[in-house]
Amino acid sequence: MSEASIVAEGLRFPEGPTWRPDGSVAVVEMQGEALSVVAPDGGVTVLGDCGGAPNGSALGASGELYVANNGGLSAEGRGFWHAPRQIPGCVQRVEPDGTVTAVSGDLPGPSPHRPNDLCFGPDGTLYVSDSANWEDLPDVAAGHVVALGPDGAVLGALEVPAMPNGLAFGPDGRLYVAQSLTRRVLAVDVHGGTFGTPEKVLTLPGGMPDGLCFDAAGRLYVCGSVGRAVFTYVGGELAETLATGEGTQPTNCCVGGDGRLHVTDARTGRLVAFDLGVDPLPLHTGSVGVSAGSPAGARPLG
Template identity: 30%
Template sequence: MADDTITSRPTVPVERVEIDLRTVTEGLRFPEGPVAMPDGSVALVEIARGTLTRVDVATGDTRVVAECGGGPNGAAMGPDGRMYLADNGAFFTWFTDEASGITIPGPTPDEHVGGAIAAVDLMNGTTDLVYTAIDGVRLVAPNDLVADGHGGFWFTDHGVQHGNHPGRPGLCYAKADGSGIWGRAFDCDANNGVGLSPDGSVVYAAETHSGRLFAWDVVAPG
């Protein structure tokens, strides 16, 4: 990676476009990380439920693929056919608004010890922990991940915030086979979503608290 310099661009007007929107299913418990599957279904995580769930887009029916526990926060297909999860380790307490029925995340519980990167076998639901630490230091709350097409993936750690975990990386890279994990960007403040440009030459991360989008050049895989 070339450097950690944040790339800034001028603010541009956003044009509102009307689109047709339909509800596919309801009753999910804080869903995130939808992944379009080859059979036309959608796999997603339910953070508050601790599951990887599959949704039949045609019927709206749902099926739990894996009871992951923790707080599965993001999902991406790996090179080995397993679904890789950014697990925040139950980083939030959960509340339900009685008036609206909406599930709302609250403070981090005292018993939270850290998150992990996990992998789910889609055939039998077996969940394996692939990474829990970098150089012996526990991951705080992995949030999102994206495969890079080179046997690895980039992921963000939302739990790394200014002042509470100094020196820990908020953007990381790991090999899907468990052979290596590295911190790549530091001094972040609750990095959230992560994505790659179509050609894989730029990795982007959204920083929640500051409202910023970062961009780093990728000069080689990882």
């Protein structure tokens, strides 16, 4: 059984890890309202002051980072934490100098919009999950997976009920979507704003699927969130369970160039790593600029 080592501590409800070419890992701190960078030696530096509650991150073509900001909400025990600086849910672009700008326009469906995770597709389209009003689970609305073009405009959207969450493209070219409230992971063919029909790939044995990622061999890693484990799948079959321990709440993961699976444990405030000796699946990148109708509310750090 693989055991995790601690990479960094003291993070404020971390999510959305992204491996960077210099060996650092970008993480969002939901309750810190920030995008931070964890150096290889474990040092943590705040890069972008995002406001709201940054929920996921993705690397852009020129080294910038994109953040799915749900506007100011995270889970806290049996209740919810609300950000001191509430903003409209949006996608933000964080420059290498820390400048933060909203780059998405109006998102489809009723508000509140709760952008959760994001990733680029093979053609440079940015895909974002909008989990809808998950603070009201008995009456949660259908969410969406939204395709954004280079100008931040919505190219198309797929309605997904029961809280669409983590996103990742697989080696088969399909977009994989965690559907948290059904414990399922779906896969869908997509190009630009045109979506196919989602197919159920797997159902988690415990917990709720949150973030997910692939390695170069095609293994799929799914964070079980309240299940306190990361589940590894090969060809849709459960191959290994990586326990994260009591009180951890693993939210998302990425495979680094160092051969390790990096996992954010929200409740302990840690970034941990499992030394699995695997290679990352090369990620697609793209660039999204500032759109004219973007909501305000984010600002540069300092």
